[in-house]
Amino acid sequence: xxxxxxxxxxxxxxxxxxxxxxxxxxxxxxxxxxxxxxxxxxxxxxxxxxxxxxxxxxxxxxxxxxxxxxxxxxxxxxxxxxxxxxxxxxxxxxxxxxxxxxxxxxxxxxxxxxxxxxxxxxxxxxxxxxxxxxxxxxxxxxxxxxxxxxxxxxxxxxxxxxxxxxxxxxxxxxxxxxxxxxxxxxxxxxxxxxxxxxxxxxxxxxxxxxxxxxxxxxxxxxxxxxxxxxxxxxxxxxxxxxxxxxxxxxxxxxxxxxxxxxxxxxxxxxxxxxxxxxxxxxxxxxxxxxxxxxxxxxxxxxxxxxxxxxxxxxxxxxxxxxxxxxxxxxxxxxxxxxxxxxxxxxxxxxxxxxxxxxxxxxxxxxxxxxxxxxxxxxxxxxxxxxxxxxxxxxxxxxxxxxxxxxxxxxxxxxxxx
Amino acid sequence: xxxxxxxxxxxxxxxxxxxxxxxxxxxxxxxxxxxxxxxxxxxxxxxxxxxxxxxxxxxxxxxxxxxxxxxxxxxxxxxxxxxxxxxxxxxxxxxxxxxxxxxxxxxxxxxxxxxxxxxxxxxxxxxxxxxxxxxxxxxxxxxxxxxxxxxxxxxxxxxxxxxxxxxx
Numbered sequence: 115x116x117x118x119x120x121x122x123x124x125x126x127x128x129x130x131x132x133x134x135x136x137x138x139x140x141x142x143x144x145x146x147x148x149x150x151x152x153x154x155x156x157x158x159x160x161x162x163x164x165x166x167x168x169x170x171x172x173x174x175x176x177x178x179x180x181x182x183x184x185x186x187x188x189x190x191x192x193x194x195x196x197x198x199x200x201x202x203x204x205x206x207x208x209x210x211x212x213x214x215x216x217x218x219x220x221x222x223x224x225x226x227x228x229x230x231x232x233x234x235x236x237x238x239x240x241x242x243x244x245x246x247x248x249x250x251x252x253x254x255x256x257x258x259x260x261x262x263x264x265x266x267x268x269x270x271x272x273x274x275x276x277x278x279x280x281x282x283x284x285x286x287x288x289x290x291x292x293x294x295x296x297x298x299x300x301x302x303x304x305x306x307x308x309x310x311x312x313x314x315x316x317x318x319x320x321x322x323x324x325x326x327x328x329x330x331x332x333x334x335x336x337x338x339x340x341x342x343x344x345x346x347x348x349x350x351x352x353x354x355x356x357x358x359x360x361x362x363x364x365x366x367x368x369x370x371x372x373x374x375x376x377x378x379x380x381x382x383x384x385x386x387x388x389x390x391x392x393x394x395x396x397x398x399x400x401x402x403x404x405x406x407x408x409x410x411x412x413x414x415x416x417x418x419x420x421x422x423x424x425x426x427x428x429x430x431x432x433x434x435x436x437x438x439x440x441x442x443x444x445x446x447x448x449x450x451x452x453x454x455x456x457x458x459x460x461x462x463x464x465x466x467x468x469x470x471x472x473x474x475x476x477x478x479x480x481x482x483x484x485x486x487x488x489x490x491x492x493x494x495x496x497x498x499x500x501x502x503x504x505x506x507x508x509x510x511x512x513x514x515x516x517x518x519x520x521x522x523x524x525x526x527x528x529x530x531x
Numbered sequence: 532x533x534x535x536x537x538x539x540x541x542x543x544x545x546x547x548x549x550x551x552x553x554x555x556x557x558x559x560x561x562x563x564x565x566x567x568x569x570x571x572x573x574x575x576x577x578x579x580x581x582x583x584x585x586x587x588x589x590x591x592x593x594x595x596x597x598x599x600x601x602x603x604x605x606x607x608x609x610x611x612x613x614x615x616x617x618x619x620x621x622x623x624x625x626x627x628x629x630x631x632x633x634x635x636x637x638x639x640x641x642x643x644x645x646x647x648x649x650x651x652x653x654x655x656x657x658x659x660x661x662x663x664x665x666x667x668x669x670x671x672x673x674x675x676x677x678x679x680x681x682x683x684x685x686x687x688x689x690x691x692x693x694x695x696x697x698x699x
Contacts (some may be wrong), residue, residue, distance in 0.1 A: 154563075
């Protein structure tokens with residue numbers, strides 16, 4: 115019997131013949147924390163008697179959730195994290211560098227790697243063929259100390275994608291559709307493995323978006339095979355030597371198989387307060403919105419800003435809608451300025467926030483008021499997520515978000531663009 | 532291992548209680564001040580929970596408890612509230628590991644036969660859950676040995692301090 119991508123990577127990194135259901139100890143290629151999970155992780159790490167990082171160059175701290183810091187407590191957490199980086203010589207990325215998952219994609223993730231981070235959206239790196247998953251502080255503290263952790267080898271759902279996306283329909287719509295089909299716990303403990311003829315036509319940006327949302331169906335990882343698109347991305351990011359072809363075996367065993375025809379997908383929206391509460395955007399026509407947020411580890415990449423800029427070019431945000439945009443990294447921001455996307459967005463009335471998580475998790479930079487409605491390109495719309503349990507969050511693609519910013523209500527981008 | 536017999540009152544919640552319900556992201560500035568953070572436990576699911584819960588009580592939930600963020604603070608503040616165990620139909624992956632890593636017992640069982648305020652007894656040795664209010668007995672699902680071992684040491688950090696490594 116052949117192996118899935120997860121079985122292959124876990125076999126290699128554990129030195130065993132890893133099969134579904136096995137518990138294995140596997141070496142980790144990169145482990146990281148961000149500024150809201152890092153302090154607890156480091157305190158726990160300091161309790162472990164080894165007290166020394168297994169490998170400082172495979173250990174990273176990203177300041178992204180609360181930057182620039184909105185209050186003294188978080189400023190002190192940032193000081194604590196910087197001091198730890200100085201003491202241990204681990205990697206640290208200062209506020210404004212970008213969102214951890216985007217930087218992991220730009221700088222670290224390679225096909226066949228195991229990456230674990232103290233952030234649930236660590237799954238994003240699956241877009242590059244890495245076995246990447248989120249864990250809590252205790253688990254990450256132990257990886258800091260030992261460079262390895264335990265995994266149960268997951269069953270895999272094979273998600274085959276065929277056909278071509280319609281114009282203004284893309285990876286986010288695919289992800290929302292898939293979560294609607296699976297349900298918010300439909301893939302709990304499972305691996306999602308993406309396949310099919312449409313995958314070759316998907317950019318790394320799009321793959322990262324789909325992999326990013328695997329956890330919203332409960333999955334442990336969302337993983338793509340590596341191919342020529344992966345090779346070119348890695349080469350462009352200066353690590354072409356890290357490319358390796360990685361595919362599942364043809365006779366691998368899957369728990370479940372799903373087929374999605376991309377050409378049949380419409381712009382999708384997740385309604386409050388659950389990510390699996392999805393419906394086509396045109397069913398929500400007339401739903402008034404107060405804020406549009408374009409950014410996050412799901413949709414803050416250059417392609418996403420390009421899409422938003424294409425729709426907002428020579429247009430203005432609706433007078434009753436605040437439009438906020440946060441590029442996912444400094445690299446994204448720099449390129450978006452050079453090409454002119456940022457200028458278009460500013461001319462349309464957007465507020466540009468520094469590269470980071472921004473309004474996504476309700477800390478600052480776009481907290482919602484009572485009864486307000488936000489249309490966001492993020493990955494979560496749980497009650498209270500954006501800082502106020504009396505507010506509502508709809509999730510959609512950058513195209514739908516940009517179109518809706520113009521009209522002031524949830525709008526199918528095909529009606530505006 | 533925690534005491535073999537746990538007894539307490541049921542606090543009932545529905546399906547899909549996320550980490551944002553358990554401890555909202557807006558309180559990230561309190562994560563280095565755990566006693567202050569713990570005052571907000573379950574706030575967006577039941578704002579009265581923190582003042583009503585007593586040591587030994589149970590959180591009884593539907594499916595997919597703890598979905599969302601990896602913040603271990605979610606398991607930590609529930610433990611700090613004195614909750615002796617979480618009983619749920621299913622638990623999200625990261626939260627499950629976090630709870631066990633914090634030494635917080637999680638049992639998977641059919642929770643429809645437990646109502647808010649019921650007196651519950653859990654036998655950790657046999658995995659049997661007894662609703663003392665209505666007399667109904669429930670069996671809980673098995674959890675992997677590695678997790679039982681970690682739970683037995685009171686959490687992952689104490690486990691690693693004691694053993695120095697994973698022992699499978």
